[in-house]
Amino acid sequence: MPSPQSYVPTLYKARRVPTKQVVCAICVERTRGRTKELNMGYGVSVWLCEAHASREFQTQRGGRDLVLTLQRLWRAHGCLTAARDKALRAHLAALQGPNARPRPGSYTWPTLRAEAEHHFAAGAPPHTVIAALRARHAADTARAPSIRTMRRWCAERRWLSRPP
Ligand SMILES: [Zn+2]
Known part of the structure; x- marks a missing residue:
């Protein structure tokens, strides 16, 4: 049986993971390339790699891919706060289309x-x-x-x- 260090994923001296930047919240030790901060409103932001930050991934399956993944990650981290929960709901709501709910203020400015x-x-x-x-x-x-x-x-x- 191999020693735990040989197969348990860890970021400590993880190979090929760029060390000078924040890891992708979803890829973690598999992070490759540049990451950027995605602002989700309500003071909530998350760092993601290019693929996970892409419009394509964000809108995949009506946004449920991103939302479900972050929800489970944040639950695992013990940080699924009210604000984060709100941000996730807002993400789904944003993808229900412009007529999903009234948008006050959209007529002005x-x-x-x-x-x-x-x-x-x-x-x-x-x-x-x-x-x-x-x-x-x-x-x-x-x-x-x-x-x-x-x-x-x-x-x-x-x-x-x-x-x-
Ligand atoms: Zn990623």
Whole structure:
């Protein structure tokens, strides 16, 4: 029988796993290539490899692939918090299409929202995007959407249900 060290997966001195970056939350010791932070709204984010962060994987089977996987991982880590649970539900809701539920605020500032969503979808940190866009409209006569509203735009992740 081989010693446990020879077959129990571990990140300690794991071969071929890049050490200068965060591992993919799903691949763990099988992480290959670059990882990036995916913001899911509600202050929840997760680091994923290119394949797991791809639009294709995120939208696969109506988002259930990603949601089920993260739910089970977070349960295993003992960190399936209310916020994480909310973020997962929002992910599924985002993939039920634009008519799945009323979206207040989608009539106002549509261009600004589209621009914000473009940056959110590309993985830009929500607080940076929101601060930059609000700063740009600070001098406008019309009051720009609140931080809370713009955070909701990020959490709703409407871009997932639309073609790229
Ligand atoms: Zn991965």
